Amino acid sequence: MRHVAIVGSGPAGYYTAETLQKAGDIAVDVIDRLPVPYGLIRTGVAPDHQSIKAVSRRYEGVALADNVRFVGHVSVGSDVTIDELVDLYDAVVLATGAPNDRPLDIPGADLPGVIGSAAFVGWYNGHPDFAGLNPALDAAGVAVIGNGNVALDVARILAKTPSEFGGSDIVAHAREALGGSGVRHIHILGRRGPHQIAMTPKELGELGHLDRASPRVDPADLPPEGDDALLEPGMRKSVTHLRSFAANPVAKPVTIDFDFFAMPIAIEGEGRAQRIIVERTTLDSDLRSHGTGETYAIDAGLVISCIGYQTPPIPGVPYEHGRGRFANDDGRILPGLYCVGWARRGPSGTIGTNKPDGARIGEMVLDDIGRGGGKAGRPGLDALLASRGVTPVTFRDWRRIEAAEIAAALDGNPREKFVSVEAMLEAIGR
Ligand code: NAP
Numbered sequence: 001m002r003h004v005a006i007v008g009s010g011p012a013g014y015y016t017a018e019t020l021q022k023a024g025d026i027a028v029d030v031i032d033r034l035p036v037p038y039g040l041i042r043t044g045v046a047p048d049h050q051s052i053k054a055v056s057r058r059y060e061g062v063a064l065a066d067n068v069r070f071v072g073h074v075s076v077g078s079d080v081t082i083d084e085l086v087d088l089y090d091a092v093v094l095a096t097g098a099p100n101d102r103p104l105d106i107p108g109a110d111l112p113g114v115i116g117s118a119a120f121v122g123w124y125n126g127h128p129d130f131a132g133l134n135p136a137l138d139a140a141g142v143a144v145i146g147n148g149n150v151a152l153d154v155a156r157i158l159a160k161t162p163s164e165f166g167g168s169d170i171v172a173h174a175r176e177a178l179g180g181s182g183v184r185h186i187h188i189l190g191r192r193g194p195h196q197i198a199m200t201p202k203e204l205g206e207l208g209h210l211d212r213a214s215p216r217v218d219p220a221d222l223p224p225e226g227d228d229a230l231l232e233p234g235m236r237k238s239v240t241h242l243r244s245f246a247a248n249p250v251a252k253p254v255t256i257d258f259d260f261f262a263m264p265i266a267i268e269g270e271g272r273a274q275r276i277i278v279e280r281t282t283l284d285s286d287l288r289s290h291g292t293g294e295t296y297a298i299d300a301g302l303v304i305s306c307i308g309y310q311t312p313p314i315p316g317v318p319y320e321h322g323r324g325r326f327a328n329d330d331g332r333i334l335p336g337l338y339c340v341g342w343a344r345r346g347p348s349g350t351i352g353t354n355k356p357d358g359a360r361i362g363e364m365v366l367d368d369i370g371r372g373g374g375k376a377g378r379p380g381l382d383a384l385l386a387s388r389g390v391t392p393v394t395f396r397d398w399r400r401i402e403a404a405e406i407a408a409a410l411d412g413n414p415r416e417k418f419v420s421v422e423a424m425l426e427a428i429g430r
Pocket of ligand 1: 105146148149150151191192196197198200203263306307308309348350
């Protein structure tokens with residue numbers, strides 16, 4: 001029997017498990033520090049994007065296979081070390097994602113009221129680490145830094161009315177706090193221009209259909225229309241949305257301004273964020289942004305940086321600091337140790353991008369381990385955890401947690417999530 005451990009139960013982890021599982025005489029353990037599976041599907045994908053979250057049904061099919069096991073509520077690093085896993089298993093695959101924010105390195109970034117998207121997204125999605133965030137929603141002005149899809153998610157969630165969350169699985173604390181929000185002016189800051197956005201058309205188009213909020217684009221920021229022909233089709237569609245926002249401004253109580261060529265250079269305020277100072281930019285021939293010296297201030301009591309993520313380093317595992325991911329040669333880190341998904345590539349691509357990635361790393365692991373090396377594997381991990389008094393949460397346990405969440409859902413919503421590890425464990429009688 002061959003034994004493989006996958007650390008992380010998000011999309012990259014389960015796509016890898018799917019490929020390995022089909023190989024027959026193999027035991028695959030999917031380990032997660034939370035008692036609940038699915039990683040970014042549960043705590044990253046926006047709660048009003050249920051069709052994307054539905055892919056978890058596919059992961060459930062993998063998790064229920066005889067030779068796959070979910071080992072929840074086990075922290076790699078404290079309950080068991082990477083070295084121990086590498087000793088126990090023929091291969092260990094790190095599918096730990098990129099849950100940490102890239103730091104916003106400007107003066108004032110440490111003021112209260114300045115948060116990263118990992119924290120804000122985790123808060124509205126009920127990640128136990130961020131349930132107590134309490135973002136400053138008393139602020140009328142909010143600055144959202146970045147021109148990617150996460151910035152769009154954050155702006156849309158801030159702008160929605162309670163009834164627009166019908167059918168979503170936004171958690172109760174966020175539903176209530178956003179329902180009483182004082183936010184009126186949202187600025188999405190891009191340090192480059194409309195042709196350099198990293199926003200996809202469907203997500204951008206959603207901003208044009210909000211009940212009480214409307215997007216605004218300054219026509220002067222748009223390049224000549226003929227230049228759009230040079231863009232690839234997806235980008236062209238996105239830019240068409242921006243042109244439509246610029247051409248048809250709609251008066252609604254909440255505004256979402258796209259500030260292009262706008263590089264944040266400082267956050268100021270007495271004891272908390274009150275304004276963000278932005279420098280106008282121009283682009284050089286390589287499309288890099290440079291400050292022009294011209295600055296302006298935007299009132300912002302809440303600043304949310306959506307400028308990308310990093311994989312947390314693990315002691316002893318080679319790490320590429322510049323790119324915020326494990327140092328790897330196409331997925332191989334060290335003998336017996338691999339990485340996949342954002343932990344391998346860095347934080348880019350959609351959920352679906354992890355499918356070919358997981359399949360490829362799964363095949364590579366199968367090739368490398370051959371018939372396996374008589375490792376202790378699953379029984380070895382169980383004995384080690386038992387000796388430390390650690391009782392993992394099983395997939396059967398998770399389904400009981402899930403049933404309790406479904407039972408607690410508001411009418412029309414799919415579930416009401418538990419937002420603390422204690423509440424999750426209580427639901428299974430621990
Ligand atoms: P992203 O797509 O890489 O966008 C990051 C943005 O931050 C870029 O606009 C970048 O601008 C900007 N930025 C980086 N450093 C900055 C700085 N110091 N100051 C100002 N701006 C800065 O990252 P993301 O939005 O976090 O998304 C991560 C991945 O998840 C993406 O592949 C995204 O498509 C995916 N995602 C998909 C969905 C969906 O499909 N619905 C939803 C959420 C996320 P420059 O271009 O100038 O560097």
